[in-house]
Amino acid sequence: MSNYGCGHFGEWIVDGYGLPAYEYTCNHEVDPRALTFTTQGGSRSHWHQIGNSRFNVLAYNSGFVEVLENSRGPQWLTYRSEKQKTLGGGVAVVVEGDDYWCDLFSQNLYREGYRRIFGMGYFRKISNHNNLKLDHIVFTPVSDDPVAVSEITIRNESNRERSITLFNYWGINLRYVSESLIYTSGRRTEYGVSLLNWVGRTYGFLRHLLRCDTEQGRTSFSKKFIYHAEYDAERGLLILVPEYLGRKPPRQVPSPRNYYPKSLFLKLLNGKATYALSSAEEFIDGRGNFKFASFSYAPKTPVKKSPCLCLGVKLTIPRKSSQTFTYLFGYAEKEEILNLTFNYEEKARRSPLSEGIRDWKEHTVKFRGGEDWVSREAAWHSYYLKSSTLYDEYFENHFLPQGGAYVYLQGLHGGPRDFSLYIVPTTYLDPELARETLEYVLRWMRPSGELAYSGSGYGRLGGAVVHNKPSDHYLFILWAITEYIFATRDFKFLERKVPFYPRQKGLFSTVAERIKLSLKFLFEEIGLGEHGLLKVGDGDWNDGISLMVPNRSRFLKHGESIFNSALALYVLPRVIDLFRERDSTFCEFLQKKLESLRKACLGSWNGRWFYRAWDGGGNPVGNGNLFLEPVPWLLLSKALPEKMAENLLKNVYEILDKPSHFGQYIVYPPLRTFLNYLEKGWDVNGGTWFAINFLLTWAYGLYDAKKAWNSLLKNSMAHHASLYPNLWYGIWSGPDAYNADYSKRPGETYYHLPTPTTDFPVMNLNLHANFLTALIKLCGIEPDAEGLTIAPKLPFQNFSLKTPLVELQMNEYQVEGVYTPQCSGPLCFRFKKPVHWRHQIRCYINDELIKYNLEDSTIAVNLDVDKGFRFRIIHIAP
Secondary structure (H helix, E strand, C coil), X not given: CCCCCCCCCEEEEECCCCCEEEEECCCCCCCHHHCECCECECECCCEEEEECCCCEEEEECCCCEEEEECECECEEXXXXXXXXXXXXXXEEEEEECCEEEECCCCXXXXXXXXXXXXXXXXXXXXXXXXXXXEEEEEECCCCCCCEEEEEEEEEECCCCCEEEEEEEEEECECEECCCCCCCCCCCCCCCCCHHHHHHHHHHHHHHHHCCCCHHHXXXXXXXXXXXXXXXXXXCCEEEEEEEECCCCCCCCCCECCCCCCCEEXXXXXXXXXXXXXXXXXXXXXXXXXXXXXXXXXXXXXXXXXXXXXXXXXXEEECCCEEEEEEEEEEEECHHHHHHHHHHHHXXXXXXXXXXXXXXXXXXXXXXXXXXXXXXXXXXXXXXXXXXXXXXXXXXXXXECCCEHHHHHCCCCEECHHHHHHHHHHHHHHCHHHHHHHHHHHHCCECCCCCECCEEECECEEECCCCCCCECCHHHHHHHHHHHHHHHHCCHHHHHCEEECCCHHHCCEEEHHHHHHHHHHHHHHHHCECCCCCEECECCCCCCCHHHHCCCHHHHHHHCEEHHHHXXXXXXXXXXXXXXXXXXXXXXXXXXXXXXXXXXXXXXXXXXXXXXXXXXXXXXXXXXXXXXXXXXXXHHHCCCCCHHHHHHHHHHHHHHHHCCCCCCCECEECCCCCHHHCCCCCCCCCCCEXXXXXXXXXXXXXXXXXXXXXXXXXXXXXXXXXXXXXXXXXXXXXXXXXXXXXXXXXXXXXXXXXXXCHHHCCCCEHHHHHHHHHHHHHHCCEEECCCEEEECCCCCCCCEEEECCCEEEEECCCEEEEEECCCCCEEEEEEEECCCCCCCEEEEEECCEEECCEEECCEEEEEEEECCCEXXXXXXXXX
């Protein structure tokens, strides 16, 4: 495997399951390159995401894991806190006489060949001590079960028999990620530049002094639980039942925290546990180190301090031999635990559970073509996208969270625009998950048509104070809906009934009615401004746009958005096609709006580029600054005259693309913002943003395949790691945006008053999802109301793409593949033939030679599809 883009922290490998993995080799405790800036001081913690449809698990370079689940809002189950003597989870401890050691990172283990592998769905640690070798895989089965597995193989490499006790430890700390609009902690000292930094420090200091900063509040809440321990020695099953000691709201009422956590359990699947511990207070010291000694290994109840799930097995290992033990950690209602553990006992009897890691092969986008490392990156992005899945009990749906600092530090899910960006590639990767995430977003809508900006806690929605009237979400969700329906042919989804928020009122509508309601709210409540453009509200895609104008209050009331209007030029024709046979009056209304918006957009051209907005006082925003945000949608809508599009592309390339070492600048030159809130070259004031850059990559493909491919590469993780090899984030995951190369802290990510992205700079799905969207679109996958068009936009002809929905393989002389829509019915299959295909062409569907129509270099075949079809189109050159 190509090691381009491995950085200075390890190397990319192909693991034993035939999947890409990153072997982390850095001695992070002493290597100066491992020390990374955060707003709370330097940090040496680096982590990787493993997960399934219920758990997000963070695997740290220090050797432990933290498990997060979201059934009643984001909540850590095994949060590491040395003060509370909870050391994370997934730790193996070996006790041999008076000697004891664990597989957490240490300098001694590092000298003896300590290995850490970040894999797709797993974290593998290999450690050696005194001729004993531990091979420990912590993984999440590819399933909808709220479980994680520790599979530990211990090998005696000495020439004598060894008697030991092997423990598997999970420190329990229910730390709820409650909503925090301005993230504060006692250690945070950086909040922005100049005056804002002083304001932030003062605010943070006062909150800390009053013992109510973000992290103090979460710690205080976590300490209000006691745990009732139950141990079934016969089954080797240890259970902790949490109980909240304090006032709590009724269970079904939306609330800011989870007062009703489920039970936690640990089960030895393939043996009989000798010992069980429910509290770690006796064997963890004040510095967070294990200190096993000869005391009674027996569960205590109730547990108030240092709760844990820890099972030990006493064993004798012959010389030069090994034994494997498999532990199941989980979170479920108490009455569900026995069935859950029984199912995994059965699986463990048939084969090692770790073999299930190979299942990730079926859940990735497989690509071959161009630079060889792109296939690795495509698979990896697929894994990170799907493994981020969470479940919400209030909205009764799985969904794809944005992740990053927004979720894991601020406790905020959102917004609908981001969910929509993730739904598009997931449609090809996992149509069912795409549909569920669509429903999740639609359940955020009130009967008025208003769509909330963010969610937090259990069933709570809001606008994060400054985003009570965002204007772009209504268009983004319509793009996602049309992409899902057109690609899967699931037109029945339009008739699916979805509850409004709040669900307690029992009000429902169909998806089709939701679409109409969204557009009614957009045109009537958001409305149009004096230039005929959609208003901006308090943010379109750019949440900081209102800080870039001289009069913010006037802008919020009267400002107009070129971005929204450009997005509408792409989305509205798709909605019209979707409703053409259902509601002609609605379509006529939309057609008039479309024509009006197109005229208004063209009227915002200054001869070089398009304005970004109108400020509500008759002045354009962006006359002297080129903003990238509206450009992709203007190009993708094909609404621009040819010469105008060429001129726009030229300026975008010369000003935003070519000068940037990584990606494209979101705006240049950067602006002076209110109170210098946004540092120049950071965030939306000149940084590089995946959500927009990958849309530009797709749009480039309509005009210049070489620029499109180069843009994909330029926004890749591998390219960022090659430019900034001393920065750990960006190698295997990253944030939603990076600082521009000309700014302070180039190549790093940003922070400002509310959000310290630097403190949680990975696991943001804008990186992972949007790379896949761009790649799929450059391979030419374009569904519409009539069917599927394949029109490759790559600068080479030999490539292949495989997703669960579409498979495609192409060379100079033929294209073949499989299309497997979710529903049967008529469709039109089209293929845009290459320019050099000038001779006889044959078209086969399910191996049968059929006639086709040829119009404007596009081969078209009308089909009645039952369960998908195979296609092969051959160019017979003389």
